[in-house]
Amino acid sequence: MSTTAITPVPLGRRVKRFMADRPLIPLAILLIILVVILQILRPGIVNERWIANTIKFAIPLAILAGCQTMTMLTGGIDLSVGTVATMSAFIMATQVVNQDPAVAFLLAMMPAVLIGLVNGIGVGVFRVHPLIMTLGTSLIGTGCLQVYQRTVIASGAKIPDFLAWLGTGVTWGFPNALLLFVPLAALIVFTLARTGFGRLLYAVGDNERATRLSGVQYWQVITALYVTSSVLAGITGLLYIGLIKAPSLSLAEPLVLPSVAAAVIGGTSIFGGRGGYTGTIIGALILTVLTTLLTILQMPEGARRILFGLIVLFVTAAYLRIVEER
Amino acid sequence: MTTSPLLDATGVAKNYGAVAALRNASLSVLPGEVHALMGANGAGKSTLVKILTGAIPANAGRILIRGEARDIRSPAAARRAGLLPVYQEPSLIPDLDVLSNLRLTGTPVEPFRAWVRELGIADLDLRDTARDIPLAVLRVLDLARALAVEPDVLLLDEMTAALPANLAEKVLEVVRRQGDSGRAVIFISHRFVEISALCDRATVLRDGETVGVVDIVPGVEEKIVELMLGARIVKTHVAARSAAQKAAPAPARPRIAVQNLRVGTKLSDVSFDLADGEVAGVVALEGQGQDELFAALAGSIRPSGGTIEVDGAPVKFSHPIDAIRAGIAYVPGDRSEALAMQRSVRENIALPFSAALRTWGPINMRKERATVLSAIERLQIDTRAQGEVQRLSGGNQQKVTIARWIAADARTILCFDPTRGIDVGTKQEIYKLLRELAGNGKSVLFYTSELEEVQRVCDRVIVIFGGRLVDIFPVEEADEPALMRAAYGLPRGAKADIGILADPTAHAYDAPEATP
């Protein structure tokens, strides 16, 4: 056999290995396939306006999924992002009626910081399971919001023009929300890859004892993480209220489960230590396109949901298959 | 000798993606034989054991048991075929008590109990949860569990590596008797003393390939080493360090001064100094308080009494970061405790750089790369699979744990059994490294479970027994019998017979009366 020193690797294997080393490519291909299916089902739907709309709706989901990505890297999860986003949106819309926008902004971000801090201390110091901790604070937050709501029924609500511009505006075919999202996403990607904090998120999620022996103080990392996550959720809330323009007490709640799904589809492991934000962004786009696809299909709601579940499962499974082929 | 082999594996190969863990391994074991499986780190020993016992599937190869081809797909199937392993990591279920663990594997309880006693653990409560049992005892329980079902072939993967001398000896006695009673044992160890005291033949692996099968006769060690290392021959026997090599006389003020240190009931009244430029050895049997001593010095646990002074100033550590700030780094014996297994070699080495709040910002990649590379070079880490530390072999993982602190330039390193399960070549490198560090004025506290290492590395030896410091030896007097005696709490100078390791030439052996 020494004559054939270099056995040619079959093309299929090579393609697979190529994709496994660049997990974003299969994800992007999946996204494109979905868009093509959509275009086939409704010729002409994929136009500039549709793309702008899809991006507009994918952005808040992508930011919340960023919160999940970061917390999931440490083996956690943040179920309070929906409540936090709703709270800051609702407070912003009601406070801006009587307050200076800057003051309203500060007031709106206060509960976000507070909830993040409580989450961080609960998880980092008291070692409460993140699922339970964030679920608990989200219940508490919802209760507080309802109590608050009663005090502002009469004051009405207003969406600041700037937020409406940011949320719904489109300039030269690009949604204005990208102005917020692109720097934010770049910052998250940079933080995860090139900063000490990002390194620690991965390391803590991988082996907490090892980080402790290296001098890392777990509670500091976790507290900073959950505060960051909450602040991001708060900002999402402001962007979202600009997009929806109707404050309600359950505004961002429907985004919570999809945000977890987007992070997972994007290749982040819920057990910690593995993943990244770029995949998550594509995951959020996939989910948004999928929602449209299912809305367009004429079929009973039940069948639509079944299809949604099956596609999410299939996409994740297919992605894992490709990436694990190493 | 034409007895047919009990187990015969040929052409076994296993690939992990591009890396070939095994290429062409073969192993043939005769009934009644204790068969050593040897090889440098990363040679593929553990992988072979896992394949033989169905824990992982092979890519190629043929396995015959008693001449019959068997396809063993799971540990349960291996068990049915009479193959029982004791893997390197304890495989008792952590959250179940010992009794439930026995029930789970269908192990008869009474023989198990008998074996546990035989193996030198007197007071085992079967209702204890496995998680609460010390590692060394767990390994012995694992062995007892395997013995209790009377397997045809027992596969022991570095069984003695984490064991203190007293337990290791009992294990060796028992293993030898297995061979005498017509069953076969495959025995993996990096310790030549054990191999020569115990084994009949040895199969040597190199880079995933079987490179030789040798009979164990006096003096065969050199040959095995040659086979194991191939081109990479290293002088195995470094002469005991000469007094001239010793660092300059210790300065007046010690680097670390420990006074009357007490940790719960595990450690009491321990006092000693550690000077700059010194390697101080620690010798103790399993569970004598050495873990607590290291943990207290590393800031992992808080002592309940006594003082620790660093450079003359008293310190109180409440978190490892405090110790690290004082220049004290800790290398735990268990690699999985020190490494983020899914992260790269580079990130693992650079981990302490990001620990402090003020270093959470952007990383200077170029500077980091240079620092990490120099540490990797200094320790000669095999970085073929550096993307994820878990893909490195055990020895290389161990090097990464040390490299981290070389890169961080720690002044004092607490090494807890750093050569556990490491091949001779790598061991030499680590000894050299520790001496070099001392030469550069660093100080090292070095616990080892292999007594012969003491004279190669240490300047002084501290012996702990029953949580107390019983003796401090100068290195010249710290020969193995003396250390062994002290480790058993016997006063210096007393004579007592302490088993086969003290007298490795004693091959004849009287079987004890009770055989379960």
Add this chain to the structure above:
Amino acid sequence: EGKYTIGISNTVQGNGWREEMVCAMKAQALASGEVTKLNIAHRNTDAAGQLEDIRNLISAKVDAIVVNPADPAGIKAGLEEATKAGIVVVAVDQAVTEPSAYIISNNQEQYAYLGAKWLFQQMGGKGEVFYMRGAAGASADSDRDKGFKKALAENPDVKVAQEVFTGWQQDQAKQQMLSFLATGTPFNGIWTSGIDNVIVDALVESQAPLVPVVGADNAGFVGQLSSVKGLVGAAVTNPGSIGGAGVTLALQILDGKKPAQQTVLVDPQLWDNATDEGKAKLKAAADPSLSPEWPVSISIPEWTTYTKEQIIACKGPGE
């Protein structure tokens, strides 16, 4: 002063309509002067959870229970036990199957029928309608579907271009509207199950042609009907203040004044901005100071006696 304790059970929390309903109950209890204490069980749950709440209210020995049923049939057993314990039971908003209970309800089938009929008229009896329903599987949604289908049957030339479930969620509805617009499917009218202002927003933002829109009397939408240029639409009333009416009915029964029938249906009204009459009604009802999710019809003339300040203060007796 007061002499009665009234228990309240509601199973949707955090929705503007339901919040107004609870506030109307509190305000009415306070305004009547007959209630010492309100005992409110108000959370997100299902029929089984509402049974638990009703039984807890029985344990608390209230005099009457006003309930917005999660499901008409699902809480029958609990209501029966309450009646047996001598408690007056009034169901608001939706009917219940328990015969001993009194019902004062918005007519959901009529709500949908009225709006759809007006919409189809506006469309000239033909064309394509975008049908935006509520939450799949909710009983109010299926009642409304009946009314919508009835109007559809009367207008055979009207076709449903697309049917979606908004889940009564603003964000979902808006995204669905924008996606639908992007498909370029022609349509001539939109019927919504009360998630309305985001739909108008979506039309305006994407500069789509403004087709007739039917929604509910939510403050936001009512405002849009007068302020958005070129928008033709109608608000169908679905007063959350029905809760206050329920309290009034309960108190009347406690005082011995039983109504002639077990069931009192409050029929919806339709305010459109296509007629002057409708415009006037819209103008009278518009209330920009209200939270936009709140229905503007904050009182029901024969049934509630509180003032606007009282319902906005949202305080019950003893608070």
Add this chain to the structure above:
Amino acid sequence: MSHFLRRQGWVVGLFALLIILFIATRIIQPAYGSNDFGSLARAVLPYAFAVAAQTVVVIAGGIDLSVAAMMALTSVTAASMMNGASEEYALFVVPFVLAMGFALGALNGLLIVVTRVPDIVVTLAMLFVLQGAALLVLDAPGGAAAEWLKALISGTVPLPGLPDAIDSWVPKALLVLIVCLCIIWIPLRRSRLGLSLYAIGSSELAAFRSGVPVKRTRIIAYALSGLLAAFGGLALTMSTGIGAPIPGPYLLASVAAVVLGGVALGGGKGGLLGPIVAVFVLRLVRTDLTLLAIDPNVTAIIEGAIMVAVVMFGAFITMRGRQ
């Protein structure tokens, strides 16, 4: 004894908390009696099954987000099958629905094992699938339940040889709960299969090496979860007499009660008793809040705070114990 306390300490503490709550309830409402206790038992029923379903998979190291959707699907299936059918027909419906839960649960497990997608994602996807299926069975709440089924959980059990005063404190619902759970749990706990569940939850690798068929055990864990969720669905139909396709608040409640009950979310630890007691505690807290006529918006805050506080307290004790 010390073994018992160390292992069951948390459950004993929960029991103590429950008793304190009962005393508090009697103080708040002196007339709180056996009828009210019966109401509590009926309220507990669906939650208890949901929690039991969650407990089994959590012990096996997983999590099941589809519990509530599974309950909704089994509930509407049962209700629509019994709609207009004879009383005897229900004798067939009950085992059919239970088998359906078991099979769908096994499908959950099978998908996890085959696709190797994390359990949390598979069960999240199944949540949508089951919900969709429930909507296809019944697009609005409806259906019916056989009278004998409804009677099965209302009223009390006449126990021979016991005075009425005691009888009246034994509601049928409680008995149904105990019997159903015991039939499944006790044999399981004593069997090798039960040990295997704990084993794979504690350490999958160690379990595999101990000869546990890891995949099969995982599938069985999810199948059992499906079965218990089907019991929960039946309990919903029994108490309401209908089936509702929109899932109730059982998913989050089940996760919360599992943790409150001392079952570690990592797997391998805890038992069924703790979570069930935790359900009683949580339901009784709700009763007390209603009896006290607390502002309903504050009750959400209180429930969230209790959950967080109890779990923090537990974490605090374990931290103290470790030192």
